[in-house]
């Protein structure tokens with residue numbers, strides 16, 4: 216992350232209008248780079264996300280021996296991989312920066328590199344994010360993992376010959392699921408992950424496209440080991456989690472009518488759209504059934520139309536949480552503007568994100584005049600019809616920085632965001648996209 220702390224003020228907006236294309240999907244870009252590095256043949260990735268997190272992934276796979284070229288003018292990335300079992304031996308740690316997805320997915324691949332060891336480390340925020348959740352299944356598969364205090368980075372993965380397992384995830388986590396599935400590619404036999412509830416399925420889609428047999432039977436996902444991955448060229452859709460900030464702005468600022476073009480519409484990522492609709496916001500044009508029609512690469516994509524609407528509170532239940540996990544801070548913001556109470560349950564995972572998002576969201580929005588209460592597994596928001604404004608700190612968390620910005624546009628007095636540079640992690644063009652909608 217950039218060293219200097221940048222404070223930016225977001226004044227109350229009159230209305231938003233126009234069309235914006237959100238940045239490329241962060242989750243899918245990470246996977247495109249990692250799977251490209253594992254593949255037997257070069258992979259072209261169109262519309263790769265050029266942001267701090269996903270640049271960390273390009274650097275990590277370069278360290279591991281992949282040849283990566285980047286055309287900055289078109290965001291076209293080409294990855295010439297090492298194949299599944301031939302990563303380069305390293306004597307320096309892999310720096311994952313702020314990227315939790317990189318930190319949790321890569322070890323699945325590295326665990327099967329027999330006789331080679333890899334240390335992963337990152338920034339201050341990464342050093343408080345647990346890795347025991349991936350260490351446990353990888354150890355069961357036969358890898359050795361040494362973590363700080365047995366649960367935190369920096370940590371070292373000692374690659375071994377892996378055996379397949381059936382692993383029941385203790386919490387619905389796409390990162391942990393993906394880690395185990397990647398290890399399964401190089402393990403003996405068939406590896407099964409059992410999810411307590413559906414979470415984003417980009418890994419399953421991309422692996423299937425790369426020739427892996429991926430079976431889903433209810434909550435069970437099974438992959439069979441392979442000799443090689445053969446990936447066609449990939450196109451990354453717009454990121455629904457980044458688009459969510461634009462949607463929230465359109466819904467909250469009276470008189471707004473905006474279009475969000477080319478956003479991913481994978482059902483496992485659009486829980487926020489369903490929550491916003493339930494609260495009374497207007498989000499139309501998403502084609503959940505459009506799998507096949509308008510499919511980009513391995514993922515569905517669509518254009519959305521968003522308009523302001525009066526909001527009422529809602530309850531987000533545990534099953535819905537993984538489908539909107541990164542958008543829950545925005546649900547809290549919408550809750551401040553709604554009539555009645557908004558409750559999020561079963562979201563303890565928020566504590567382990569780029570910041571402890573139960574604490575930072577509740578404290579941050581309370582500091583702007585909201586009435587929120589933290590619970591053990593989420594929060595309760597008492598809607599007051601609006602927010603006064605004030606100052607909010609990002610705590611180095613990109614989603615908190617952008618939350619503060621949107622709160623500012625919808626507030627009575629404006630919001631100063633301290634640490635706005637954190638947005639570079641996922642959405643470098645955030646400020647200019649907002650400026651374009653303000654006209």
Ligand code: S3P
Pocket residue numbers: 241242243316387388389390391393414415540541564
């Ligand atoms: C991600 C999965 C989610 C999400 C994160 C990205 C992924 O984490 O919060 O931003 O790319 O798989 P968990 O699956 O661990 O909840």
